[in-house]
Every structure is written in structure tokens, then in C-alpha cells.
Amino acid sequence: MKLNFIYTIRWKFILVFLLSIASTVLSMYICYRLFLYLVYITPFRTPIRWVVNNMGSTPILIITGCLLFLVYFFVFSRKVFRYLEEITRGLQEISKGNLLYEITAKSSDELGTVAENFNQMTKKLRKSIEEERNAEKTKNELITGVSHDLRTPLTSILGYLELIETDRYKDEVELRYYTKIAYEKSKNLKNLIDHLFEYTSLRGEVLQLQMKKVNIIGFLKQLAEEFNPQLEKEGMSYRLMAKEESLFVQADGHQLMRAYENIISNAIRHGSGGVYLDIHISKDQDEVVVKVINYGETILERDLPYLFDRFYRADRSRSSQNGGTGLGLAITKSIIELHGGHITARSSGNETVFETRLPLYPDTVNKHIRLQ
Template identity: 65%
Template sequence: MRNSFIRTIRWKFIFIFVLSASLSVAAAFVFYQLCKLLAKIDTFRPPINWLIGKTGSIPVLVVGGAILFLLLFFVLSSKMIRYLGEIMRGLQEIAKGNLTHEIAAKSNDELGLLAETINGMTKQLKKSIEEERNAERSKNELITGVSHDLRTPLTSILGYLELIENDRYKDEVELRYYSNIAFEKAKRLKKLIDDLFEYTSIHDKGPMLEMKKININGLLKQLAEEFVPILAKAGMSYRINADEETLYVHADGSHLMRAYENIISNAVRYGREGKYVDIRIGKSGGEAVIEVANFGEPIPARDLPHIFDRFYRAEKSRSSQSGGSGLGLAITKSILELNGGKITVRSSREQTVFETRFPLIPAADADRA
């Protein structure tokens, strides 16, 4: 126990009081004996007899002992008083806004504990302020990103609709061309708004998860089949490489589908040149390991650390043309983490791989579930 009963401030003051009193009594006794010896010497006898005759020996000893007691008590307790002053000055410094100031914990009593508590409170306050500032900065960045990404397609929509409204087209073919562009831009705008609502819902409220046992092999095979028309349109196909053993994880199936839809869509969008999307399912160290690989152009190394940031797009011009909202991978990362998983990415000239991991349900538990 850090603060033992005997080391409390109360007992330290009692000890100082008793020690000061004891030393004062001892000093008074020594002074009394010394006066008795000096009274036998002719030189000192007259002043001593005069002092005792005027006041008496007991008042002299009491007054002298009291003065000595106060001096001793002040000296012996000065260290604690100075430390208390340091704590007060530290509090004043913190009150001025200097949250980096730290009060040294110099004792094992309540004062030392108070100093540590103040330091902990200050660190927590500093952390809370930093988190609030980061949240404010994040909100401002979100607003800026949203404004930019909404304005671009909206400007195009208004521009083409204005051409149609003012009859600035040659024939019906050009009219349909303009209306088709406005329609595509409107679809992109809707997707961005939908993604934005999903992202803010995940971060602000958190989705209502229905956690259950999920057959990850079956889920990904089903999802891959659903992507066949999209893959065919892009001139691509999928390949699945999975262990014979069925792997089970504990997650929300619908949210997991949403996350892997984003990953596979991303692989199709940027991997057309490679013709294939590979889905690899295995296990390692008690985790289900799922890799989605494409064989298109690699992600630049400078972009890899930011690939899951909202509104961040690698190769921005190509991303803009492909219709990406810049939120898909941020949503994916949030969903996977809420379901107890994690995602990483690696990219080279050969392939770009998005790797996800989930804790496996042990085989015995999976059979019972």
C-alpha cells in the first residue's frame, strides 16, 4: 500500500509536534542544569539570581521552551510547507493554461498522492482538449471535403440542365447526350450523399450490429457470384482460393457484405488491366485471413498510408473519373473494426492486396453455435 497509515500527513505533524516538544523539554532541562552550574560562579551569579528573583525559574523555562518549540516546529515542518507551496504554484501554473506543467511527487503521503492526482488530471484534461480539437478539425475537414465533392457534380448537373433549359442543343441526339451526362452526375451525387450518411452514421451513432456466427467462405463465394455481371462488364472474372476447412467468425453479416462489396468494387475499378480479382481465404494464428487482390496499376507508396482516410483518393484524376466518392474504404475500415476485424493494404507492380483479419471462432464452438 503506497500510503501507509503511519506515513500520512496527520502522523507526520504529530511526530514533528512530539519531536519539537521533546527537544524543547530536553533543551529546557539542559538550560536549567547549566544555570545551576553558572550560579556557582561569582561572575554569573548576580544576573541569574536577579532574573530568577524577578520572574521565577519556571516562567523563564516555560517561555524559553515555548519559543524554542515554535522555532523547532517551524524548522522541522518547513519541508512539508515548502512542498505544499510547490503544489499551489503548480496549480496556479496549470490554471493559467500550461497543461504541460508537472508537479513532482516528492513524498509518500497525501501531498505526494495529491501531486500525482493533479498530474493525472492535467494529462487527461490535455488529452480531452486535444481530442476535442482533433474532432473539430476533423469536422471542418469533413465539411470542406463534402463541399468540394458535392459542388463538382452539382456544377456539372446545373451546367448541362442550363443548356437544355435554354434550348442550346442542336438536335435530340445532343439533348439526350446532355441529359445522360446530367443523369450520371446525379447518380454520382446520390452515391456520395449515401456514402456520407453511412460514414457519419457509423462514426457518430454506430450501427446496430447483429453479431452472429458467419461462414466467411460461404459469404465471400456468394458475394463473388453477385459480382459476375459487373466483372463481365469490365472484362474481368474472379478466382477464389480457399482452404478446404470452413472458417467461422463472429460478426454482423450484412455489414460484412457491405465492407467486402467496397473492397471488391475497388478491385474492379482499379484492376481492369489485370483481368482478374483474386479472393484468398485462409487462417493464421487463430485468425481468418481474407485477401482481395487485383493486378492493375500499383498504388503509389506515398498514398498507401492514407488509403483509408476519408475523401483521400490515390491518383485523384483517375479516381474522379471512375466515380469514387472517396469514402468507400473509410467506411470499410470502420465497419471491419466495429466487427472486431482489421484491414491493411500492400501494393507492388505485381498486385495490390487488401488483407482483412478476423478472430476465428474455435472449431468446437463453431459446431455448438
């Protein structure tokens, strides 16, 4: 076991104290020899003897020894005192609000530990302040986005209802037309509110996941079957490809269904230019990889990093005119991350791929390790 006691402050001061005493004794011996030389050999022996006879040798030795000890103790401990002064200066800077200031850890003793702890404290405090600022910024952005997205359909609804209320329509056909538009806008508004509530619930961590063992291959096959009417309407069909018969993950089935519903809906909505929607399922070490591929219009490179941001709408991928609320993929990302996974998107040529990675079910991972 490594002995760390010599690196502590108390042992450093004990060593400094002992070294100061040893240096003082050695210096006193040298002074004593010099004194004998002055008394018996040099021409100054008479006045020196007079001083010794009148004052005594003991007080002189005591005073000289004390002075030498203080000098040696100060010399040997000056590095420690300088370090204390540096830590004090650092604390003063931190107290002034300069959280970028760092105290250099020069030793492995308590002072070095104190310096390192204060550095860690300032880093955590700085990070906490940054997170608080980001949270405030996020909240403001969310309020701004919600206000804009709620105001747009609500303005349309009020406009058409005002036309109906003031009888500014030609006939019943036009009345029904205005009513239908207001009804459709109301449904879009409800859809946006529902998505917003779901998103804030996920981000607020109030959601309690009901985790179970789920066969992701059977799960996605069943889910894709439910999209057949929508696929047929767009002139498409799905193809599900997997080498294994079953791959298990630990997940909340309802929430996972919500996540992949958003991905598949998005793929159908923006991939209607293609014939197929492909779902590839594979295993990569201890992860299940699911790729949902559509063959529609390419997503611009500048839009890819922002696809999973709430209320982000590119000209092609997040348009409110095609029924998107700007929250679907943001909700999907939150759900996937709550399950310990992550999601990415890439697009090239006429192929757009949304890839999710989820941890394999623990028993499956252990079995895989044993088989190796």
C-alpha cells in the same frame, strides 16, 4: 497487507509533533545542565541568580520550551510546507490555462496523491481540448469535402439542364446525349450522398450492429460469386484460398458485406490490368486474416497512409472519374473497426494487398486454447 498509515499526512504531522516534543525535552535538559553550570560555576552566576529570583524559573522554562518546540516543529515540517507551496503554485499555473504544467509527485501520501490526481486531470483536460479541436477540424474538413464533391456533379447537371432548357442543342440526338450525361451525374450525386450518409452514421456511432456468428469463408465465397459479372466484364476471375473449411467471426452480416463489397469493388476497379483477384483467408492466433489481392497498377508509397481517409483521391486509386466517391474505403475502415478489427494496405510491384483482421468467434478461440 502493507501498512500505508505512516505515509498519510496526519501521521506525518503526529510524528513531527512527537519528534519536536522529544527534541524540545532533550534541548531543555541540555539547557538545564547549562543553566546549572552558569549558576554555580561561571563568574556570571550572580546576575543569573538575580534574574531567576525576580522572574522565577517556571516562566523561563515555559517560554524557552515553547520557542524550542516551534523552532523544531518548523524545521521538521518545512518539507511538507514547501511541497504545499509547490502544489499551490502548480494550481495557480493550471488556473491560468497552462495545462502543460505538471506538479512533481514527491511523496506517497495524500499530497503526492493530490499532485498525481491534478496531473491526471490536466492530462485528461488537455486531451479533451485536443479531441475537441480535432473534432472541429474534422467537421470543417468534412463540410469542405462535401461541398466540393457535391458542387462538381451538381454544376455539370445544371450546365447540361441549362443547355436543354434554353434549346441550345442541334437535334434530338444531342438532346438525348445531354440528358444522359445529366442522368449519369445525378446517379453519381445520389451515390455520393448515400455514401456520405452511411459514413456519418458510422462515425456518429448511431449504428446498432446486429451481431451474429458468421462463417467468413462461406460469406466471402458467396460475396465473390456475386461479383462474377463485373469480373468477367473486366476480363478477370477470382480465386479464393483457405486452409480451413470454416472460420467464424461475430459480425453484423449486412455491414460486413458492405465493407468487403467496397474492398472487392476497389480491387476490381484498379486491378483490371491483372487476370486474377485473389482472396486469401487464414487464422493467426485469435484473429481471422483476410487478404484481397489485385494485380493492377501499384499504389504510390506516398498515397498508402491516406487511402482510408475520407475524400482522399490519389491519381490512381481515388479518382472521381472512375466512379469512386472517396468514401468507400473510409466506410470500410469504420465498419471493420466497429467489429473490433483493423485494416491495412500495402503495394509493391504489380501486387496490391488489402488486409483485414477480425477477432475469431469466442467459442472458436476457447476451443483452440483447449486443443493446445
